[in-house]
Amino acid sequence: xxxxxxxxxxxxxxxxxxxxxxxxxxxxxxxxxxxxxxxxxxxxxxxxxxxxxxxxxxxxxxxxxxxxxxxxxxxxxxxxxxxxxxxxxxxxxxxxxxxxxxxxxxxxxxxxxxxxxxxxxxxxxxxxxxxxxxxxxxxxxxxxxxxxxxxxxxxxxxxxxxxxxxxxxxxxxxxxxxxxxxxxxxxxxxxxxxxxxxxxxxxxxxxxxxxxxxxxxxxxxxxxxxxxxxxxxxxxxxxxxxxxxxxxxxxxxxxxxxxxxxxxxxxxxxxxxxxxxxxxxxxxxxxxxxxxxxxxxxxx
Amino acid sequence: xxxxxxxxxxxxxxxxxxxxxxxxxxxxxxxxxxxxxxxxxxxxxxxxxxxxxxxxxxxxxxxxxxxxxxxxxxxxxxxxxxxxxxxxxxxxxxxxxxxxxxxxxxxxxxxxxxxxxxxxxxxxxxxxxxxxxxxxxxxxxxxxxxxxxxxxxxxxxxxxxxxxxxxxxxxxxxxxxxxxxxxxxxxxxxxxxxxxxxxxxxxxxxxxxxxxxxxxxxxxxxxxxxxxxxxxxxxxxxxxxxxxxxxxxxx
Numbered sequence: 001x002x003x004x005x006x007x008x009x010x011x012x013x014x015x016x017x018x019x020x021x022x023x024x025x026x027x028x029x030x031x032x033x034x035x036x037x038x039x040x041x042x043x044x045x046x047x048x049x050x051x052x053x054x055x056x057x058x059x060x061x062x063x064x065x066x067x068x069x070x071x072x073x074x075x076x077x078x079x080x081x082x083x084x085x086x087x088x089x090x091x092x093x094x095x096x097x098x099x100x101x102x103x104x105x106x107x108x109x110x111x112x113x114x115x116x117x118x119x120x121x122x123x124x125x126x127x128x129x130x131x132x133x134x135x136x137x138x139x140x141x142x143x144x145x146x147x148x149x150x151x152x153x154x155x156x157x158x159x160x161x162x163x164x165x166x167x168x169x170x171x172x173x174x175x176x177x178x179x180x181x182x183x184x185x186x187x188x189x190x191x192x193x194x195x196x197x198x199x200x201x202x203x204x205x206x207x208x209x210x211x212x213x214x215x216x217x218x219x220x221x222x223x224x225x226x227x228x229x230x231x232x233x234x235x236x237x238x239x240x241x242x243x244x245x246x247x248x249x250x251x252x253x254x255x256x257x258x259x260x261x262x263x264x265x266x267x268x269x270x271x272x273x274x275x276x277x278x279x280x281x282x283x284x285x286x287x288x289x290x291x292x293x294x295x296x297x298x299x300x
Numbered sequence: 301x302x303x304x305x306x307x308x309x310x311x312x313x314x315x316x317x318x319x320x321x322x323x324x325x326x327x328x329x330x331x332x333x334x335x336x337x338x339x340x341x342x343x344x345x346x347x348x349x350x351x352x353x354x355x356x357x358x359x360x361x362x363x364x365x366x367x368x369x370x371x372x373x374x375x376x377x378x379x380x381x382x383x384x385x386x387x388x389x390x391x392x393x394x395x396x397x398x399x400x401x402x403x404x405x406x407x408x409x410x411x412x413x414x415x416x417x418x419x420x421x422x423x424x425x426x427x428x429x430x431x432x433x434x435x436x437x438x439x440x441x442x443x444x445x446x447x448x449x450x451x452x453x454x455x456x457x458x459x460x461x462x463x464x465x466x467x468x469x470x471x472x473x474x475x476x477x478x479x480x481x482x483x484x485x486x487x488x489x490x491x492x493x494x495x496x497x498x499x500x501x502x503x504x505x506x507x508x509x510x511x512x513x514x515x516x517x518x519x520x521x522x523x524x525x526x527x528x529x530x531x532x533x534x535x536x537x538x539x540x541x542x543x544x545x546x547x548x549x550x551x
Contacts, residue, residue: 013302014466016384019374034414041411045402118394119415120374297376298314 019120020294024286027122034121038129043136057137061096065089068210081212081262082252083152086145090243091209093141097134098171098178098236099200104130105179106186106196113300123293124286127179134175145247152251159268164246166271170239173278180285184292187299206231207240214262232264235274242271303386304467304498305349305372310381312367313340341367343522344381349515351386351466354499356509356530358537359519365502368519369393369471372500387466390416391500394471396456401445405436405455408444412459426462433488434458454481461488467498486511506534 028035068088073080081087108126109116116123186192208216220228231237241263252258264270317336328335342364349355357365370376371383373393398415399408409430413423431437434454444452470489489512493499503509509516509530516533518526526536 014386016303016306016386018377019372019383019385019389020377031414031417033420037411037414041400041403041407045400114394114397115415118370118375118397120389121415121417294377297370 023122024290025124025128025282028124028128031122031125035125035129035132038125039132039136042129042133046133058140061092061141065092068092072210076211079212079215081214082258083248084212086148086152086251087212087244087248088209089141089145089148090247091207091240093138093145094167094171094236094239094243095203095207095209096141097138098175098239099203100134100137101131101171101175101179102182102199103196104134105175106182106192108179109183109296110186110190110300117297117300123296124180124289127183127289128176130183131172131176131179135172149247149251154247154251156246156250160246160250162268163242163271166268166275167239167242167246170235170242170271170274170278173275173282174235174239177278177281177285180282180289184289184296187292187296203236206234207237208244209240212262213241213244213264217261217264232270235278238267238270238274241267302351303348303384304351304353305386305500306382306384307345307347307368307372308381308383310342310345310368310371310378310383311340312342312364312371312376312378313338315339341522342371342378345519345522345524346381347517347524347527349498349500351498352493352496353515354493354501354513355515355517356513356533357500357502357517357519358504358509358533359525363519364522365519366471369469369500369502372467373469385467387498388417388464389467389469390460390463390465391467391469392457392460392471393469395460396452399444399452399456402443404443405440405447408455409459412456413463416460416463418463422464430458430462433461433484450478450481457481457485461485461492465497467500468492469500469502471502506537510534 023030065085065088069085073084105127108130109123112126115121116126182192182196204210216228216231220231245259245263245267249255249258249263315336315338325335345364345368347355357368359365367376369391371378372385373389373391374383374385377383396412398412400411403411409427410420410423413426413430414420418426431440434457436451436455436458439447439451444455447455468489486508489499489501493512499512501509501513513530516526516528516530517524518533518536526533528536
């Protein structure tokens with residue numbers, strides 16, 4: 001126990017500050033030890049207790065994967081793709097991360113209301129922690145995908161590595177932005193849970209994960225530019241396409257032809273735009289969060 | 301001496317909505333009922349605290365003591381006026397809020413320490429002192445959900461009173477735990493005061509306030525009703541006649 005008798009005259013005085021000042025995401029970085037412990041707690045708690053619980057988090061995506069593969073494969077028939085499992089899986093990773101970040105992130109502040117109401121800490125900590133936890137859940141999925149890649153004869157080029165990195169950057173930025181924004185709104189409007197469910201359904205069907213992008217391209221590229229561009233205006237869609245570029249394309253026999261048919265033009269430029277827009281969105285979401293944060297304690 | 305806390309004409313009011321759903325909102329609007337009520341929790345509060353001073357905040361339930369403490373800790377911000385503080389703030393406010401039942405006592409010490417603003421090395425350095433204070437060494441590696449509520453509070457208290465700080469806030473918490481542990485907590489608080497930390501103590505217990513604090517403020521309906529020495533404040537409230545207030549825990 002330290003018994004240091006303080007002599008205020010000895011040290012230069014600290015300035016007086018507003019104790020409720022908001023440091024935003026920077027404060028989260030400053031207190032990364034707390035972030036680390038919160039993330040570790042979340043991981044420990046989620047994987048603790050029931051063996052079945054852990055199994056479920058693998059069974060659910062596995063069933064979804066099989067449905068996409070067999071049922072949609074049946075519908076696609078001759079329009080099916082070479083190495084379609086890899087195509088589905090590279091999309092599923094991005095969608096899984098984003099929807100996971102969306103639902104866990106949105107609940108994060110309300111779930112920790114006992115802390116938010118009583119203890120002064122950077123509240124951005126909670127959505128950020130939920131993003132990091134979602135990131136950890138991607139690790140086993142990436143491992144499975146790498147195994148799949150090796151089995152199908154994946155020849156990665158520099159473009160593949162770049163595309164994979166950009167795909168992850170897009171979902172990270174947009175996931176963080178959405179988590180910040182919705183976690184703050186969820187304090188005031190508890191309807192957010194339903195909003196998430198709707199968004200999840202929309203996401204599942206508006207990215208080229210279950211079906212190949214070629215179908216959309218054939219249908220709209222020449223005839224209806226508006227719908228085509230609208231489809232490509234979703235950051236998650238670009239992220240999925242980039243991940244296809246990274247993991248699926250280098251595994252097929254004629255990549256040049258597949259790229260023409262199954263990927264949009266200017267994919268990397270589109271990706272770069274989505275990363276920049278994502279960072280702008282994080283900044284905006286952080287600004288909204290900071291605005292609303294002052295009333296968290298009284299609303300919860 | 302320099303100021304540690306400046307509270308300057310702080311006003312805080314809460315808006316209580318009379319509706320939870322859009323339907324209810326529409327009905328209220330149609331019937332021209334007020335859509336929300338405003339409740340003023342604090343009105344034009346001002347005081348200053350020098351470094352090393354200790355002050356007791358007293359008043360009946362709902363007089364605004366806890367809200368004021370939340371302004372000082374920075375959890376809430378005032379509608380008007382401002383609060384300024386100097387140095388690190390810690391306190392016994394809702395101890396155990398950061399505890400997780402599925403984690404062991406040891407893990408919870410680290411987690412809660414980090415929540416209260418301690419760094420890893422700081423917790424390492426204080427770990428033994430915390431464990432010794434809690435008298436729970438043999439239960440350190442079992443999950444907190446197996447703890448009794450008393451054991452839980454002990455550990456939570458132990459972490460909170462070992463936080464390195466300049467300003468220490470205490471909110472009506474010394475009414476929990478058994479008598480010896482309570483006495484130990486009070487002794488530790490006096491120790492913090494003697495080390496030169498600034499103390500803000502919210503309590504209903506006249507005895508405790510007089511023992512710990514030099515100054516006292518009485519709040520009534522969100523306003524400062526009395527300010528003076530802790531003894532005078534206690535007399536103003538007329539609490540000293542009730543000796544059993546030591547046990548009071550009506551929050």
